Amino acid sequence: MNAYRQVILLNEISKLATKQAQWEPYAWYKDMRDRNPVYYDAEQDVWNVFSYDHVKRVLFDHELFSNKKERSLIPTPIQLDNRSNVNLVDPPEHRKRRALLTQAFTPRSLKEWEPRIQEIVDELITNMEGAPVIDIVQKLAIPLPVTVIADLLGVPSRARGQIKAWSDILFLPYNKKAYTDIEQQKGRAMKEFAEFLYPIVLEKRKHPADDIISDLTQAELEGEKLTDEEVVRSAIGLLGAGNETTTTLISNIFYCMLFDQPGVYQELRADLSLVPKLIEEVLRFRFGATIDRKVAQDTNVFGPEMKAGQVVVAWIGAANRDESHFTRADVFDIHRPGNQQHMTFGAGPHFCLGAPLARLEANMALASFVRRFPDIQQTDGFNLDEHLTASATGQSLKSLTIGTA
Numbered sequence: 375m376n377a378y379r380q381v382i383l384l385n386e387i388s389k390l391a392t393k394q395a396q397w398e399p400y401a402w403y404k405d406m407r408d409r410n411p412v413y414y415d416a417e418q419d420v421w422n423v424f425s426y427d428h429v430k431r432v433l434f435d436h437e438l439f440s441n442k443k444e445r446s447l448i449p450t451p452i453q454l455d456n457r458s459n460v461n462l463v464d465p466p467e468h469r470k471r472r473a474l475l476t477q478a479f480t481p482r483s484l485k486e487w488e489p490r491i492q493e494i495v496d497e498l499i500t501n502m503e504g505a506p507v508i509d510i511v512q513k514l515a516i517p518l519p520v521t522v523i524a525d526l527l528g529v530p531s532r533a534r535g536q537i538k539a540w541s542d543i544l545f546l547p548y549n550k551k552a553y554t555d556i557e558q559q560k561g562r563a564m565k566e567f568a569e570f571l572y573p574i575v576l577e578k579r580k581h582p583a584d585d586i587i588s589d590l591t592q593a594e595l596e597g598e599k600l601t602d603e604e605v606v607r608s609a610i611g612l613l614g615a616g617n618e619t620t621t622t623l624i625s626n627i628f629y630c631m632l633f634d635q636p637g638v639y640q641e642l643r644a645d646l647s648l649v650p651k652l653i654e655e656v657l658r659f660r661f662g663a664t665i666d667r668k669v670a671q672d673t674n675v676f677g678p679e680m681k682a683g684q685v686v687v688a689w690i691g692a693a694n695r696d697e698s699h700f701t702r703a704d705v706f707d708i709h710r711p712g713n714q715q716h717m718t719f720g721a722g723p724h725f726c727l728g729a730p731l732a733r734l735e736a737n738m739a740l741a742s743f744v745r746r747f748p749d750i751q752q753t754d755g756f757n758l759d760e761h762l763t764a765s766a767t768g769q770s771l772k773s774l775t776i777g778t779a
């Protein structure tokens with residue numbers, strides 16, 4: 375199978391052609407849930423499911439829908455598969471690998487990191503004060519997650535500009551036209567990223583400190599320590615997983631407050647305990663996520679006959695707007711009961727390990743911002759198209775100007 379055939383091109387399935395259509399795929403999601411809930415894309419040999427129950431089944435049922443994938447939405451050029459990779463493996467093997475990382479990400483371990491995260495948030499917010507217009511993506515949503523994850527891993531945070539640039543490239547979505555160029559960019563980024571991390575891993579193996587890379591150098595899998603190469607790859611995986619996703623969440627929080635429900639900011643000002651509810655609703659309402667699996671055995675659980683080896687894409691963003699699970703699903707409502715039942719962090723055995731960290735960062739960032747700024751407004755002449763960029767989730771915000779006067 376050549377490399378090109380390994381990539382699943384989502385925009386070729388949705389046929390959403392413009393940036394704005396990809397940013398607002400919700401009408402298409404609804405149409406698919408209503409008319410084509412189990413849709414076969416013959417061109418790419420890919421099944422697609424859109425309803426809450428179907429998506430949940432794909433994520434939970436690892437015997438039918440496996441993570442041992444040959445094709446993927448975001449394949450990396452140098453295979454990240456290795457003994458410590460948690461993504462490309464099913465239970466029971468998955469459990470052993472995941473155990474290497476779970477310790478670092480429990481809410482209790484995160485408690486210890488809270489003061490440091492608050493310090494980073496405070497510094498970023500202090501730097502914004504006094505400016506009548508702020509680009510919230512560049513000033514908060516991008517620097518916060520990359521600084522936090524660099525700190526947690528024990529990588530110097532002064533390198534965050536470079537780390538962000540590498541992880542942006544690794545998460546670039548493929549498209550038909552620029553396939554070879556994107557492939558080459560990813561290969562270069564992966565090589566440079568690994569070369570940057572390698573000496574850090576060697577140093578930490580010799581002199582372990584209080585950080586995740588040090589923990590990984592000491593961790594054992596079936597009685598054997600991870601190799602330097604495996605630790606490097608795990609660190610790249612974590613930096614990648616925790617970065618762009620959390621940036622998207624923080625950017626989308628501000629977009630929802632400005633455009634989806636403009637009055638909500640004052641509600642938060644009056645009652646900061648609503649901050650976590652708003653964050654859960656943003657995760658449900660505005661996150662065009664997708665997860666792919668390989669069909670492990672012939673099955674007709676969803677009606678049509680799916681063949682072993684085919685791919686199934688679970689459209690999380692569509693499930694999160696499914697009326698049969700969330701009433702008035704297309705309304706942004708922070709008071710909605712059960713909005714945390716969204717599947718933006720996945721579900722089942724591969725449920726996001728970093729969800730407590732992402733929630734913590736978003737909560738601290740939003741609560742601190744709301745305390746400092748009396749109000750926010752849309753800026754004059756805001757043209758959404760100019761602020762969008764292609765990303766793993768379809769389109770995401772590369773900038774978002776907000777008025778704070």
Ligand code: HEM
Pocket residue numbers: 460461472475523612613615616617619620623663665666717718719720721723724725726727728729731732
């Ligand atoms: C808003 C932010 C985030 C979102 C939306 C998100 C989303 C997801 C999703 C959907 C999965 C499941 C993938 C699958 O089933 O194939 C996942 C897995 C994972 N996430 Fe996150 N994530 C976020 C933040 C983070 C952070 C901050 C970290 C840590 C640094 C992280 C680390 C991981 C890891 C290690 C896995 C793999 C777990 C496994 O396969 O067992 N994520 N994430």
